[in-house]
Each structure stands twice: as structure tokens, then as C-alpha cells.
Amino acid sequence: MNAVEFINLSKxxxxxxxxxxxxxxxxxxxxxxxxxxxxxxxxxLINTMAGLVKATAGHVKVMGYDVVADAxxxxxxxxxxxxxxxxxxxxxxxxxxxxxxxxxxxxGAKQQAWIDELLARLSLTDKAGVDTQQLSGGMKRxxxxxxxxxxxPQVIVLDEPxxxxxxxxxxxxxxxxxxxxxxxxxxxxxxxYLEEAESLCDSVGIMQKGQLIALEKTQDLIARHPYRHLxxxxxxxxxxxxxxxxxxxxxxxxxxxxxxxxxxxxxxxKSITTAQLLAWAQQxxxxxxxxxxxxxxxxxxxxxxTESTS
Ligand SMILES: Nc1ncnc2c1ncn2[C@@H]1O[C@H](COP(=O)(O)OP(=O)(O)OP(=O)(O)O)[C@@H](O)[C@H]1O
Numbered sequence: 001m002n003a004v005e006f007i008n009l010s011k012x013x014x015x016x017x018x019x020x021x022x023x024x025x026x027x028x029x030x031x032x033x034x035x036x037x038x039x040x041x042x043x044x045l046i047n048t049m050a051g052l053v054k055a056t057a058g059h060v061k062v063m064g065y066d067v068v069a070d071a072x073x074x075x076x077x078x079x080x081x082x083x084x085x086x087x088x089x090x091x092x093x094x095x096x097x098x099x100x101x102x103x104x105x106x107x108g109a110k111q112q113a114w115i116d117e118l119l120a121r122l123s124l125t126d127k128a129g130v131d132t133q134q135l136s137g138g139m140k141r142x143x144x145x146x147x148x149x150x151x152x153p154q155v156i157v158l159d160e161p162x163x164x165x166x167x168x169x170x171x172x173x174x175x176x177x178x179x180x181x182x183x184x185x186x187x188x189x190x191x192x193y194l195e196e197a198e199s200l201c202d203s204v205g206i207m208q209k210g211q212l213i214a215l216e217k218t219q220d221l222i223a224r225h226p227y228r229h230l231x232x233x234x235x236x237x238x239x240x241x242x243x244x245x246x247x248x249x250x251x252x253x254x255x256x257x258x259x260x261x262x263x264x265x266x267x268x269x270k271s272i273t274t275a276q277l278l279a280w281a282q283q284x285x286x287x288x289x290x291x292x293x294x295x296x297x298x299x300x301x302x303x304x305x306t307e308s309t310s
Contacts, residue, residue, distance in 0.1 A: 001027070001028045002064075003154065006025070021211070029181075035194070035197060042159075043159065050075075077153055078154075079151065080159065081145050082148075093129070093132065097146055098111075121176055160192070201218050227268065227300065228268065228294060230266040230293050230294075234263075235288070235289050249280070
């Protein structure tokens with residue numbers, strides 16, 4: 001089953017197409033990364049899903065419920081952790097979470113037990129009685145997460161949750177997100193930290209200029225990337241770029257970056273083998289102190305895709 005369906009979704013602001021006929025699905029149980037450069041349309045897509053932005057055309061369904069026609073059911077299935085806290089500053093954290101529970105008709109001891117668990121998991125237990133206006137930025141971020149999860153939504157959306165947060169909160173957050181995912185929740189994450197996306201997300205979608213330009217399992221997307229990087233350290237300084245231009249595999253060498261007179265970073269085709277490189281170095285009389293081949297990372301793939309389509 002699909003957790004979220006985006007169906008021919010468009011959002012125009014005058015001439016600007018913030019979303020331009022976007023169609024794709026996020027399957028139930030996925031940890032999905034929504035990536036894209038600034039202004040690509042990620043927040044617009046998420047806000048449309050949460051019913052905060054009205055689409056110019058098209059539909060969004062959350063757990064089968066249309067976010068406009070079945071707004072209440074769709075809202076109940078979704079937990080959005082926004083980038084900023086928009087809440088009454090004069091409530092303390094527990095009051096805020098109890099109030100939020102009330103919006104979903106959730107009351108009683110069982111709900112208070114869940115609020116206690118959320119507070120504990122997000123290291124907020126000590127602060128439960130503190131007014132939100134007295135909280136630091138990182139604490140407010142924790143409250144936002146608790147508010148989004150208070151009704152145990154099936155689909156959890158984390159919109160740039162780690163922008164500007166400290167290492168501790170980052171770890172807490174990822175650990176919690178992984179556990180929620182293991183418990184069967186679908187997680188949609190937008191982030192500019194591609195290392196995080198690579199390690200957490202089983203699938204990613206890449207947006208650019210309001211369109212979806214890639215949608216794939218993270219590992220398949222990385223495996224399809226034609227390049228990798230070679231780190232070379234030489235015993236003696238040498239004009240490596242010139243020598244590589246003469247090699248019979250020169251057409252597969254894309255970039256030679258000198259890090260020092262003896263250290264080089266080379267972008268090359270995956271078709272070149274280590275054996276080929278060693279044979280070439282020996283033939284040229286280039287003595288190697290160290291050789292390291294590094295497969296592409298999600299960041300390389302992301303830059304390659306977004307640069308080639310911009
Ligand atoms: N309320 C609005 N009025 C006019 N234009 C808007 C509005 N909201 C967003 N836009 C424009 O829509 C485009 C997509 O913006 P959006 O915030 O969805 O991008 P994003 O991918 O989330 O970017 P970022 O990574 O910077 O958060 C941008 O060009 C933005 O300026």
C-alpha cells in the first residue's frame with residue numbers, strides 16, 4: 001500500500017511553478033528522503049501534503065485519504081515536524097501536548113502515558129512544566145517533534161529536522177526516527193545533509209525547479225553513478241595530470257585535483273580497475289606510496305544529477 005500519493009500535483013505562485021505536475025508514491029514502511037537544492041519545491045510539497053498549502057492542480061492522498069476531501073482523516077494519519085514552533089508561548093510543554101492530543105480526541109491515562117514516554121525519549125521530562133517561551137532553540141525543536149508524534153501518526157514527516165541542532169539532539173532524533181520506522185511508521189525526511197540521507201533513507205526522491213528528477217532506492221541510485229574517486233599518494237612529486245592525459249584510459253579520467261605535490265584526487269570512470277592503474281603507474285615509473293579507490297556517495301550522485309539538469 002502507498003502511504004502517500006502525489007498525483008499530478010502543481011502549485012503556482014503567479015508565473016513561478018513551485019510544483020510542476022509532480023506524481024510519485026511513497027510506500028508504506030519506507031524511510032524516504034526528499035532531496036533537492038534550495039527552492040526546489042520540497043517544503044511546498046510537504047505543506048501541500050499537510051493541507052497548509054492549497055494545490056493549484058492535482059491531489060495528495062495520505063494513507064488513502066485525500067488531504068482536501070478527507071482532510072480530518074488525512075491529518076490524523078500524518079505527523080509533520082515543521083521547521084519552526086508556532087504555538088502559544090504561555091503554555092508549558094505538558095499543557096501543549098495535552099492540548100494537541102485533545103485536537104485528535106485523545107484523552108485519559110493512556111494518552112498521558114504516551115506523552116510521558118515522548119517527553120522521556122526526547123529528554124524533556126525535566127522541562128515538562130516550563131513555558132515554551134523560556135526554551136532554547138534545541139528544546140523547542142524537541143517540543144515540535146513531540147507535538148507531531150502525540151497522535152501516533154502512521155506517516156511522519158521530518159522537514160529539515162537537524163538544521164542548526166547540536167550533535168546530541170541529532171543522535172537522539174535519528175535513534176528515535178529509526179525506532180519509529182522499525183515499529184512500522186513511514187518516515188519522510190527532507191534534509192540538505194546528504195550523509196544523513198544516505199545512511200537513513202532506503203529510497204530517495206530528488207526535486208529540482210518544482211519537478212521530480214530522480215526517484216529510486218538509495219543504493220541503486222548510487223550504484224548507477226558512473227564515477228568514483230581515486231586518492232593517490234606518490235613517493236616523488238610528478239606531473240600526474242599530464243601523464244594521465246597520455247594513458248590509454250585517458251578518456252575515462254574526468255578530473256585531476258592536486259592536493260599537494262605528491263597527493264592527488266582523481267575523478268574517474270568506474271570501468272577503470274585498480275590492476276589497470278597499478279600497471280600504468282609501474283609502466284610510467286611512478287612509485288606509489290598509497291592508493292585508495294572510493295565509491296561514489298549520495299552527495300556525488302546528487303550533484304551530478306542536479307548539475308546536469310539545471
Ligand atoms: N508563499 C509563497 N509565495 C511565493 N513564492 C513562494 C512561496 N512559497 C514558496 N515560494 C517559492 O516556491 C519555490 C519553492 O520553494 P520551497 O520552499 O518549496 O523550496 P524548498 O525546496 O523547500 O527550498 P529550501 O531547501 O530552501 O527549503 C521557491 O522558488 C520559493 O521562492
